[in-house]
Amino acid sequence: MRIKTLEMSGFKSFVDRTVINFEDGITGVVGPNGCGKSNIVDSIRWVMGEMSAKHLRGSAMEDVIFNGCESRPPVGMAQVFLTFDNSDGRAPAEYSQYSEIQVGRRLYRSGESEYFINKTPCRLKDIVDLFLGTGVGTKAYSIVEQGMVGNIVSSKPEDRRILVEEAAGISKFKSRKEAALRKMESTRQNLARLTDVLGELERQMNSLNRQAKKAERFKKISDELRDRELVFFASKYRSARTELESIQNEHVALHQDEVSALAELSGFESGMEEMRLAISELERELDGASQQLYGVKNSIKLYEAEIVHKQNETASIQQQNRAYADELESLRSRLLELSSRIEDANAAMVDADIKLAGSSNFVETAEKGADEIRSKFSDMKRQCDAAGTSVMELAKEIANLTASMDHLERRRIEVNGRIAKNQAELDGIDSRRQQIESDLHKKDAELLGLRQMKFAIAGESESAATTLEQQKREFDEAEKRVRELRDLVSDRRSRLDSIVELRKNLEGYRDGVRAVLSRTDSEGKKLEGFVGTVGEIFETESDYEPALGAVLGEKLQYVVVKSHEEGVDAIDYLRTATSGRSSFIPVGVRASEEATSEPEGEGVIGPIKNFVRFSDEYKQICNHLLGDVVLVNDLKLALSLWESGSYKKTFVTVDGCVVDPYGVVTGGSGGGVEEQLVAQKRRERELSEELAKYKGELTRAEGEAQKFKDHVSSMELRVDQLGRDVHNEELKLIGYERDIERIKDEISRYDRERDKLSVETAALVEELAETDAEREQNARRLAECNEQHTTHEERLSIMRSELESLSSLLTGREKELMDLKVQFAQAGERASLVARELDGLVRDKSSVVASIGRRLGEINSANQRSVVLSREIDDLRCDLDLAISASTNLEKVQRELREKYEAESTSMRNRELDIREIRKRHDEVLAKYHDADIKLTEYRAKVQFMIDGIRERYHLDLPSIEGQYAKDDLDLDAEEAIVADLKDKIEKIGSVNVDAIGEYNELTERFTFMSKQHQDLASSLDNLSRAIAKINRTSRQRFRRAFDAVDAQFQELFPKLFKGGKARLLLTDEENILESGIEIVAQPPGKKLQSITLLSGGEKALTAVALIFSIFLIKPSPFCLLDEVDAPLDDVNIDRFNDLIRSMVPYSQFILITHNKRTMELADILYGVTMEEAGVSKMVSVKLAADKAQEPQVA
Template identity: 40%
Template sequence: MKIRRLEISGFKSFADRVVFSFDEGITGVVGPNGCGKSNVVDAVRWAMGEQSAKHLRGRAMEDVIFSGSESRAATGMAEVSLTFQNDGRLVPPQYAGFGEITVTRRLFRNGDSEYEINKAACRLMDITELFLGTGVGTRAYSIIEQGRIGLIVSAKPEDRRAFIEEAAGVTKYKARRKQAERKLEATDQNLLRLSDVVGEVSKRLQSLERSAKKATRFRELRAELRELELLASCRQYLAFRDTESGQARELSEAGEAENVALAHAARLEAGLSAERLQLLEDEKKVQQLADQSHAIDKQLRLSEQEMEFAKRERETIATRQAQHEEEVSLLGVRLELLGREEEGLRLEEQKLADASAEDETRQKQAEESLQSALKEIHDAQHTVEGERHEAVSVLTRLANHRTNLVNLEKRRTELGGRLQKTSAEKEQLEARAQELARQRDELAQKLAEAQAKRRELHEHKVATEADLAAGRAEQRESETQLIKLREELADRRSRLTSLLELQKNFEGYGRGVKAIMLRAEEERRRDGVYGLVADVLRVERRYERAIEAVLGERLQLVLVESHAAGLKAVDYLRKAAQGRASFVPLTEMEQLPLVPEAAALPAPEDTVRAVDVVACAPEHERVRNYLLADVFLCETLAAALALWARNPGERTFVSTDGEVVDKEGVVSGGALEGVGDGLLHKRREVQELADTVQELEARLQLATERVQQLGARVQATDTQVKRLLHEEREEELSHLRLERDVARLQEDLGRIAQRDQVLRHETEHLESAMGEVAREEQASREAVAAGEGEQSEREARLRALQADLSRARERAESVQAEVTKAKVSNAAIAERREGVGRSLQRLLDSRSEVESRREKLRTEIDQGKERDAALQAKGQVAQEELRRLLAESERLRDELGRARARYEQAQERLRGGDEEVRTAREEARAVGERRGKSELALQGTRLEINHLEQQVRERHLMELTDVAAAKKDAALQLDVTVAEEQMHSLREKIDALGEVSLTAIDEAREVGERFAFLSSQKADLEEAIAKLRSAIARIDRASKERFRETFQLVNDRFQQVFPRLFRGGKAELQLVEDPANPSAEPGVEIVAQPPGKKLASVNLLSGGEKALTAVSLIFAIFLIKPTPFCLLDEVDAPLDEANVGRYNEMVREMSRSSQFIVITHNKRTMEVADSLYGVTMEEPGISKIVSVKLSPQAATAAA
């Protein structure tokens, strides 16, 4: 794992990205003090996972990020990438396939860190484990920074032990031991918590097992009760079925009588149906005749309209015919005129042909004269051209001089323009420099604002994260409360369900009362039964026991509508052998006074009237008053006896504990027993439980909504935290971009300064060139003046020759004019001939159109005559059809009158038949009413059967028909009285069980399974703890063995290296124990004897001897276990020249197996380096590098 490349960006003084490439052998890093050499070592250690800012020479980890300089702003991120060559021997297996391994670490100013291995995100632990056991690490002997040599010497023995452990590879074991100890501690805590949970579950399991046994007994009793109830329902069902059969026969007989009556009515209706059909036929006939008459009338109107239309169309055709004949006559006249015009145009065409022949003869004569004049002009032109050629030569020379003069003037102007442009560019550069400086200042301001915004975003993010943590804590607390509410609601619902089941089955009531109420409830046959006294009374809680005691079995009085309803209920109990019951007739009680005479008795002191603490509905006040009018409540039995003694034979006194002293002085007390005991209490408990369940449901709803709201708020806060983190990263990137922009502006200002220097040199050159142009311009002006004189003479001779040429041209032009005149005359005649031809053609076209129009009109006249004849014939036919239609219309009117008379007679007969049918239907309706009553009776029986079936279906989830089929024989043999007694006994046994949790069986099973699972988990944890302790013991044994072996090897090698570096003497390593802590691992002490001195502790040596002794120890460790690379930061600083030579010899020797990176100021150390990196600070506060590869000879020469 040798270092191949180190990339640094934004780390400490390395503001810009720099790359160090390290080869085999020795690489030196040199430079003046304070240039940032040691930052290279810090960068390597930081990339390898160093977490202590102090060991990186800083106060906080943020100090490693470039903090800015006079010319540079601070960066927002530090990044270091360290690339190793991978030989596959020391790295973890997952990285063995990579040729190189690159470790990257980034730190942002907001405190966020990123770690990567080969550009894949990882944890700091992954980077730490990558280097375990390799001898390479942030605190290993492979990196010796400034001051570390002194620390080795002055360190405590136990601290020196770490160097031997790193060489022995014990650090990997120690890391694993710490990890195992953490796991062991966590497992111990888990086991402790699990043991508590197992204890609690065990206790709950015992309780649930008892409840489960009780629930099992309850199920057995309820199953037996269910079987008896099914047999009783089955017997009742079979009885209803017998009744149903008899009622079905009665219904069948009534149905037959109804069918006979309906048949008679049907026969009468059938006769009437024939009459109605005939009436419909007559009505249809009348309608058909009316439709035919209407159709004939319609045809009459159409025929009259067609005749009128034909008449008007014949009149239109006659008018059009007259117009066409008149137009034909006019077209004949026009054809005659066109013929005369054609003759005139043909005469004019002949005259123009004769004139054209005469003009062509005159044109030919003029052209011959023109050729003679042109020859004269040609000769004169030849003479002029010769003279002109000479003049052109003069002009050419003059033009060259003038052109040169113009070019010189342009050159002067150009140079002046360039000079002006240069001055303008200098001004622009100055303005540009000012603008760039302004932009730089603005960017610096924005950079400061961005830093402030980043701080604000960071503070906001921290606050939002705190809100998120608080919200999550509140959410967890609300969820815990929600779970508790659900559990409490489930318990209350279970209790309420049990009580409602008992109340529904009237458990605790007398046999007769229960039979009456079950019959009223289950069969929905109230028969005037309104409920029980216990149902209508509402008692204050503190007086419940007193009212229950004084009323006793009277709480089970059944409220009925009247004596008749009571007698019916008594009759049912007697016939069904269901016991006895007492009934209160509400109708008859209304004849009694609302307030009985006993209510007039005054209430003794310290008593409360019972009627005052018992509430009820207005319709039940008489019942309450007659039951409790003479009852008074007091605190104790003693008070009751005293009150009775003062008022004997008038009042009944009851203590709040339920002791009763009646009017006769009979005392009742003790524990409440009997069938009526606790009825008021149970009903109040049901009501309170119902209210509690309702309240808990409302609270559960609110808690659920609260949890949902908190969840939404936590999610929103989490989203906000992510958004703030994203914004913070964006601000970080924006900050980096601003820093780059400021650097770019600074570079632009530098380029502007360089350009200004170039412009100054160019200005000097332009001013020199303008002087040379002025001298050349004067010479050209003199040559132009001489050429202009010669040009004047040549121009005078040329003008005389050109005058002769002009006269010849005038003569030629005169002849040319005659030729042109002849051509123009000939062209005019040709144009007139062409115009006459076009007129003649238009005339011919017009005559053709007129003839075509005349033929078309003649055709239309013939067609009009034919159409008129056809219309005349059609009119005659329509006249005949009109006469026929009139006769047919008269016939249909007569036939329609006769048909209507027949229709009215049939209607009269039908009305008489309807009366007979109505009488027959009345008779059938009377028979149907008798059948309906039978049907209603049958439906009542069937409804009872359905009710019984529904009752069995709801209570037992079975079909009564299936039960009757399976249990018919057993049901017929059932003794109803015995069955009722058995069911009563079973219900009492069920009541005796008290509250039963039917879920206890399943809960016991589930808790048992959980107990088994938790016990298994506990055993697994105990086994894991044993394995961890065994692993720690094995690690301790292996660590001690490897340390002992490596210590001996290092000691032997140290004893060899020490005399080599000191040129004599001896030294050794010794294991020493700490007297204050004998159980701790022994430390390592160094004992040295330089040449000429006594054997003593290393602390007694001089500074140079200490340094060389520490180097001896480091080199001894390297010789035992060489690391892939070694960083030495100014280790040679305290050594003298002689010792530096021996030190370099050892480094050169060890560089054959390890890669050395040496930071030094010593020239002799530089000589042994294979390559050098120079670190400089050209710009204050910013480190830059320069690399040089050296051959041995070049290195010596450089020194």
């Protein structure tokens, strides 16, 4: 994640859009004081999530917005976009597939902020999380300012540990721990609140338990009363209650299923975090094992190459020893021959001496004559022997040179063979690498296509998800409307059924009316001629119903018949059946035809019949009953009109007060029965109309809801399919990325093999050149030796001729003595010859023995070297075996870790599928629970409606209801006494909470549910505690490893920077690693060990630099931004500082803000910050080559 570009607009002094391109290597930023160099650092800090205005050198966050200058007005917005190169894939997993990652931040003067990742709006937390554990961030060691160098030295030990935490990669664990602690605190608070709620519920349950027992006694007596008074309604209520209990049980069961599914879902989700931590740890272990395996395999290759080299040297020694052995065999044969000849010569010498002993006088005489010749002969013999020795030495040297030439020729052939073999391997590697690079290009192209396909599908998925959410909201609205309409339809139907039941049962009418209208013929049909009651044929507006009911009064009880015959027949029936009395009004009743004037004026509404609706066939009845009735606003006006005497009318007010033609005034309260009788038909009609209206709306709403449901189902299928497609594409991407990584690793391996073969081939070529040079030198020496050998042999031949001449002369002289004493002469000659021969043989034997000794010494040295080589080969083979064993173990560990990682990943994916399945099951149960809840509400409404109906009936006309449902053979007095006694018992019980039983059951269910939640919260608290403990354990281990590594690196780097001295890091609290601070103890060269605070400014700066770069060496940050860190350093320390940066370039990208010329010379690209226009910064870039610089260009 190296910085690629930085784009600023409206940020501090960079008011215009400014784009800075950063490349690998070292980028320098220079400029005079106050030109805005440090604003570049501030912009990078700001876009990476810095929220402290103080750290950005301001008092408020609005200070980062350009505030205007003499020539320019203030701007309303500051924005910065920072683009990272992620070709190395070091970004977090969710962004690792992107080759570039861009983060952006925008701030308006109104205080509103916007954050972006890859131009997608996000939260500040998302940007902060992106950099956690990467060594990059506002608090990491990737950005070092001059003030930060001082802070490292002067800050508290506890603050200094942040740098090591970032290197240890535990900042993300720390963030997760803080989140877990916040969640734990929230859970504790919820647990405390839930404990209080449970306590309150328990107190309420105790109170409701007492009320429920009292209600049960009341219910028992009420049930007995209800059974006796209303058998039919009690049975119906009991059936409805049974069904309601069944629905309640289903409702409770579904609710428990929903809670169980939710708890199971919470349990699975809480375990996901632990699995993620385990997978993260496995990834780290797998990476470490791979690095170790790579190192061990390199060691194996080095061991194998060294073994081959030493085996070749051993073979060369063995070949040389064989040549020496052959030569020794020849020398030993020569030695045996010489020894045998010396023995023979000694024997001959003894024989000659015996013969000479007898004739010594002759010998002395002969020797005197031969002394002179013998002396010459001896001199010549010595010269001849010396020449023979020289010839023999040259022959030996020629033999050695010839053997060496043969050895060098064989070595030359062997080296040429190895060079040819290496070249063939290099050609094969180049061919395979070219093929793999071709595969890599194809994979890259395919990967790009897959990413584009994935982005397209992801975009389509997001669009579909948005559409799905909108459709779900529309479906929910439609469902809500359907439920509302169902409630309205149910309510209207129930109320209509009640009205119809009341009218059917003629509630409110006298016994005689009900007896007449309930009569049937022999077939069970109602008798013809009976239309109904007056209250049933008239209808008016609700505002006038009190007036109509008051003016008709008892007339509402009139039974409307076709003729008087039906009326007379009904009277006879009533008299015979003793069923009460009733009045009958025929349809053709005679109405008063007297025409009178109608009153007019303010307050007079008009004749009431004008406001009554009825069928035309009942017009005469209307005229008869209402023809003289005038409707007025109030009683005062009615009395005024009557007192005027001008109108013989009945006046009725809107609220039901009546003034008849005779002045009788009727009014007050209690006219409810008549009003209800009048209103029944209107209420039935209105309810029927409303029912039809709501049914129509319900049908349309159900159609709309079904349409939305179909759309939602279709879109859910589409979203699921797109989700699967995105997942499949991601799996393909992962597979391709793994293939690409494998190919890149293979290319790297081929490159390493090629480099190794190239180095080996170069060494072989050099060795071949040395062999040829040595062979040429030996050839020259061999030629010289051959020439000298020829010369010495010719000279030896001449000397031997001269020796033979002297020998012949001596023989002649001795022959002269032979005449004197032949035996003496022969003996003397024999003794002389044997002596000379013996002397030559002895010298030859000494030479051969010396040669054998030299060759044995050389063979012994070679054998000792061979033994040393054999021992070294054995040691190398032991090391090789250990390395192979370690490689096997590491491969096993790597395989086990990979299998474990894949198993954990598979387990996590399976758990995600399980969570998805549980969530789906939870949603299904929740939907069923909502349906059951609606159904439960509907049935509760039905039950409540029945209860309200019974209560209304009890209050309206209890004696009539008792007469209607009484049995003929029932003892009325006894039944009345029983009922009175039951009522007395109910009254003695006092006030009763009849809902206490249901409330107690509901409260018990709620208490059970809350207790389960309490257990779930306690379990969640335990899980969070375990997760935090695991995070602490992992953080402790990682921090300890990172601290030890940084300390070791710091101890190594400090003396390099100071050219001596020593320093180390100490933990202030070894027992509490997670909170322990870090102390720096330094001892520059020539000084005593002391605290860092006692060092000079330059020493402090250099010590801080040593610490920061020690962390870099342990965990290199993708980039490093140094803002005038070199300011306190002198020239010598500047050079050390620059050397250190130069050595770190392969690991990180460096951005240096400096005033130092030596540091400027270090940069590959140099940016200059200028302020040509006061208050406005601009950039000028210069790219530096090896020997020249290009012309400046405005960035």
